[in-house]
Amino acid sequence: MNTDDLLRYYSQMLELRRLDEMLLELKLQDLIMDGFHPYQGQEAVAIGVGAALRPDDVVVSNHRPQGHAFAKGTTSRQIFAELLGRRGGPSQGIGGPMQFIDAPNNFFCGSIVGSGITIAAGVALFMKREGQGRIAVCFFGDGASNTGSFHEGLNLAAIWKLPVLYILENNQYGEAMPVREFVSADPISKRAAAYGIEGTTVDGMDVLAVAEAAMAGAEKVRQGAGPVLIEAVTYRYKGHYGGDPDHTYRTRDEIELWRQKDPLPRLKTHLLSLGVPEADLARMDQLIVQRLKEDQAWALAQPFLSVAEATDHVMIPLTK
Amino acid sequence: MSATRNISYRDAVREATREEMRRDKNVYLIGEDVGRWGNLFGASAGLLQEFGWEQVKDAPISEAALMGCAVGSAIMGMRPIAEIMYIDFITIAMDQIVNHAVKYHQLSNGQVKVPVTIRTQGGIGMRNSSQHSQSLENWFVNVPGLIVAMPSTPYDAKGLLKSAVRDDNPVILIEHKSLYFTRGEVPQEEYLVPLGVADVKRQGQDVTIVATSYMVLQALAAARQLEADGISAEVIDPRTLWPLDAQALVDSVKKTRHCVVVTEAPAEGGWSGEASAVIHERCFRELARPVKRVCGLRTGVPYPTHLEKAVAPDAAWIAAGVKEVLG
Numbered sequence: 001m002n003t004d005d006l007l008r009y010y011s012q013m014l015e016l017r018r019l020d021e022m023l024l025e026l027k028l029q030d031l032i033m034d035g036f037h038p039y040q041g042q043e044a045v046a047i048g049v050g051a052a053l054r055p056d057d058v059v060v061s062n063h064r065p066q067g068h069a070f071a072k073g074t075t076s077r078q079i080f081a082e083l084l085g086r087r088g089g090p091s092q093g094i095g096g097p098m099q100f101i102d103a104p105n106n107f108f109c110g111s112i113v114g115s116g117i118t119i120a121a122g123v124a125l126f127m128k129r130e131g132q133g134r135i136a137v138c139f140f141g142d143g144a145s146n147t148g149s150f151h152e153g154l155n156l157a158a159i160w161k162l163p164v165l166y167i168l169e170n171n172q173y174g175e176a177m178p179v180r181e182f183v184s185a186d187p188i189s190k191r192a193a194a195y196g197i198e199g200t201t202v203d204g205m206d207v208l209a210v211a212e213a214a215m216a217g218a219e220k221v222r223q224g225a226g227p228v229l230i231e232a233v234t235y236r237y238k239g240h241y242g243g244d245p246d247h248t249y250r251t252r253d254e255i256e257l258w259r260q261k262d263p264l265p266r267l268k269t270h271l272l273s274l275g276v277p278e279a280d281l282a283r284m285d286q287l288i289v290q291r292l293k294e295d296q297a298w299a300l301a302q303p304f305l306s307v308a309e310a311t312d313h314v315m316i317p318l319t320k
Numbered sequence: 321m322s323a324t325r326n327i328s329y330r331d332a333v334r335e336a337t338r339e340e341m342r343r344d345k346n347v348y349l350i351g352e353d354v355g356r357w358g359n360l361f362g363a364s365a366g367l368l369q370e371f372g373w374e375q376v377k378d379a380p381i382s383e384a385a386l387m388g389c390a391v392g393s394a395i396m397g398m399r400p401i402a403e404i405m406y407i408d409f410i411t412i413a414m415d416q417i418v419n420h421a422v423k424y425h426q427l428s429n430g431q432v433k434v435p436v437t438i439r440t441q442g443g444i445g446m447r448n449s450s451q452h453s454q455s456l457e458n459w460f461v462n463v464p465g466l467i468v469a470m471p472s473t474p475y476d477a478k479g480l481l482k483s484a485v486r487d488d489n490p491v492i493l494i495e496h497k498s499l500y501f502t503r504g505e506v507p508q509e510e511y512l513v514p515l516g517v518a519d520v521k522r523q524g525q526d527v528t529i530v531a532t533s534y535m536v537l538q539a540l541a542a543a544r545q546l547e548a549d550g551i552s553a554e555v556i557d558p559r560t561l562w563p564l565d566a567q568a569l570v571d572s573v574k575k576t577r578h579c580v581v582v583t584e585a586p587a588e589g590g591w592s593g594e595a596s597a598v599i600h601e602r603c604f605r606e607l608a609r610p611v612k613r614v615c616g617l618r619t620g621v622p623y624p625t626h627l628e629k630a631v632a633p634d635a636a637w638i639a640a641g642v643k644e645v646l647g
Binding site for chain 2: 058060091094095099100101103104108112115117119120121122124126127129136151152153156159311312313314315316318
């Protein structure tokens with residue numbers, strides 16, 4: 001990875017952080033639904049994995065998808081519009097924060113925990129037959145590793161050697177429950193062995209570690225080795241949903257300890273050591289915020305779909 | 321009339337599957353024991369030998385995974401026929417159907433299509449008791465975006481399955497375990513039965529019997545009994561429960577002025593109520609009496625043969641229902 005790569009990762013993580021902060025502000029104004037799931041703290045996972053993807057790869061994400069979508073190529077402008085429920089979002093605003101589809105960008109997500117694990121296997125079934133080296137990438141959380149879909153989906157992908165890169169974002173909590181109380185395996189990636197596939201655990205607060213692991217894993221998957229599971233150990237700063245009563249399950253001290261591992265200052269220190277001027281990074285931040293403000297203003301000016309448009313594609317009319 | 325063959329419902333399903341897999345290599349069959357066994361009833365026997373593992377996939381006993389796999393491959397352009405061995409097992413795959421298969425088209429504003437055909441079978445007739453004998457079609461009628469069909473004859477089984485595979489919507493075809501070895505005439509040449517179109521299985525003047533799946537056979541038997549009593553019964557098979565061919569029902573009831581709706585599924589909260597409501601809404605002035613429903617009991621299906629039969633309608637129940645509405 002050269003300095004340009006590192007600068008790109010930094011810029012992407014910074015844009016994602018600022019975007020998420022602004023989305024949370026919009027939620028506090030009730031312009032985005034109350035249950036919005038912030039991604040702050042986990043940026044290194046989405047951006048690190050994104051570094052390993054081709055545009056024609058397909059991402060299947062979960063109920064906290066904005067980081068994954070952004071890393072796949074959905075723009076901040078589109079994400080603003082979708083989360084605000086307006087035209088210009090990938091689903092023209094009818095999906096909202098948890099279940100939009102960006103078809104031209106090969107991006108899917110959904111809000112039922114674990115389901116994507118089986119859907120990604122089906123996407124990969126097609127890719128395996130196609131034989132073009134495309135892969136499916138499935139993001140899910142620690143909580144999803146306890147679902148039937150995790151077991152059924154990983155087993156199916158393993159027995160048929162399907163090209164899926166499974167990214168388990170362990171952000172320490174399943175809603176309000178600490179991961180160590182509800183997942184029997186530590187690290188969770190040990191579960192991969194039960195399906196006869198490779199499972200590794202990486203520091204999900206370090207974008208370079210995630211990118212290296214994702215590139216290596218993606219390459220194996222592209223070569224036909226079957227599915228690979230990567231557990232990225234990370235932390236969400238803002239609760240399961242923004243403004244959840246997180247004092248019931250964690251302390252300020254704990255959040256502060258994780259903030260000390262924040263992926264942005266870590267990469268910044270690295271960039272400064274490589275001779276990148278600090279002023280350049282500050283300027284980058286200003287430009288990002290300025291562009292995001294323009295994107296937000298644009299999105300807020302977009303109309304909503306009409307009822308007829310919103311319900312127009314429930315079923316394709318039968319031809320008799 | 322062109323040449324026909326007399327074949328079983330089971331063989332009609334197999335012929336449709338084979339023809340569609342030959343026509344389009346994107347069509348593939350996935351399910352538990354669809355390959356080596358060729359399905360519990362032989363409905364896919366020989367297909368593994370003809371098409372190989374690429375198109376005939378024995379899946380692990382993982383209904384969520386096989387349905388998720390079907391959905392994921394369908395959004396990429398494949399056309400899976402996902403078989404759930406008993407409809408009772410579909411509980412494990414409901415999330416993939418209800419939350420994903422039928423949602424992607426709308427969420428993508430029409431850009432993503434999910435041409436999944438789900439094949440399964442329900443109903444009584446094999447002493448399978450309460451977890452292998454249910455009639456669960458009512459659940460699926462309540463899922464926007466899902467087409468629900470229940471063929472009652474070999475002709476319909478073949479033609480509807482071929483239409484389902486070619487349709488770009490998710491379709492569930494619910495077969496009936498007591499129908500697989502019934503026989504009927506099927507054309508020599510290729511044909512389709514359109515989704516969403518009812519069929520008049522018997523013409524009559526005095527009463528309309530709307531029946532689904534195996535109950536069509538019971539309704540036809542009832543009609544023959546009633547004929548001896550001088551009652552002329554028309555039997556209508558909607559074939560597709562949703563979208564419902566309401567006009568076919570309305571046209572018949574306007575003529576006969578009496579209607580009985582028959583399903584093996586319980587009446588409460590079910591499709592029979594929807595059919596009944598449509599007739600009341602659109603034929604209220606023509607109806608001589610309120611619509612009568614003759615439906616399975618709201619119960620788990622018991623194991624012994626005579627008790628199993630006792631909880632689902634038969635020709636005698638239906639004939640009694642007809643006499644009640646004719647007063």
